[in-house]
Amino acid sequence: EIVMTQSPDTLSVSPGERATLSCRASQSVSSYLAWYQQKPGQAPRLLIYGASTRATGIPARFSGSGSGTEFTLTISSLQSEDFAVYYCQQYNNWPPYTFGQGTKLEIK
Amino acid sequence: EVQLVESGGGLVQPGGSLILSCAASGLRFIDAWMSWVRQTPGKGLEWVGRIKSKASGGTTDYAAPVKDRFTISRDDSKNTVYLQMNSLKTDDTAIYYCVKVFILAHLAFDHWGQGALVTVSS
Numbered sequence: 677e678i679v680m681t682q683s684p685d686t687l688s689v690s691p692g693e694r695a696t697l698s699c700r701a702s703q704s705v706s707s708y709l710a711w712y713q714q715k716p717g718q719a720p721r722l723l724i725y726g727a728s729t730r731a732t733g734i735p736a737r738f739s740g741s742g743s744g745t746e747f748t749l750t751i752s753s754l755q756s757e758d759f760a761v762y763y764c765q766q767y768n769n770w771p772p773y774t775f776g777q778g779t780k781l782e783i784k
Numbered sequence: 785e786v787q788l789v790e791s792g793g794g795l796v797q798p799g800g801s802l803i804l805s806c807a808a809s810g811l812r813f814i815d816a817w818m819s820w821v822r823q824t825p826g827k828g829l830e831w832v833g834r835i836k837s838k839a840s841g842g843t844t845d846y847a848a849p850v851k852d853r854f855t856i857s858r859d860d861s862k863n864t865v866y867l868q869m870n871s872l873k874t875d876d877t878a879i880y881y882c883v884k885v886f887i888l889a890h891l892a893f894d895h896w897g898q899g900a901l902v903t904v905s906s
Contacts, residue, residue, distance in 0.1 A: 708890070708891070710890075710892035710893070712893075719896035719897065719898060719899055720881075720893075720896055721896070722886070722892055722893060722894045725886060725890045725892040725894075726890055731894060732894075763828070763829055765829075767890070767891040767892055770845075770891065771831070771833075771845040772831050772847045773891070774831070775829040775830070775831070776828075777828050778828055778829075
């Protein structure tokens, strides 16, 4: 089973600034990596698939990069609605699909 | 608009059974691969299992912790997918999400239901 590890666990950033979240896979997942956003009381929402392709309706300030074992989600200019928990997920080697433990993005 | 609506959650005793249903609309359900994902405060998001479309064989796969206890099935005439949970354990307590697999080239989850809370407790 591929283990996904996200860092940091919590990231404090001011509105308008850039946020960079990391995800590492225990073995290569090629570019089969997705990012999700989850707000309190809501289901997760797909942001990025294929490591770098934004899902339908996702603003351009969200971008993903990386391949193999190292991935990054960047939010270029944080808006108030972006403060949430973010998860990465691999779907290269399945079953099982595996998720990271999440990074909480909070207001500084 | 794609909608996934789970039902059937609740409180069940250890060793008991429960069936979750997920009614789908706004998509060509017969072609969709569907999964269940659960979430607990302690273990985060955990994939439970998946059922392929009948055109792709209709087969199922399960995560190790639930294999041989949980069964996923589908009724394409009702646009509904089911999660039959047997021999429930306290560790199965979670919010269970019905999710749609994006596309076969990218097996991410592009639509999620609102979740059904399952509590396993005596």
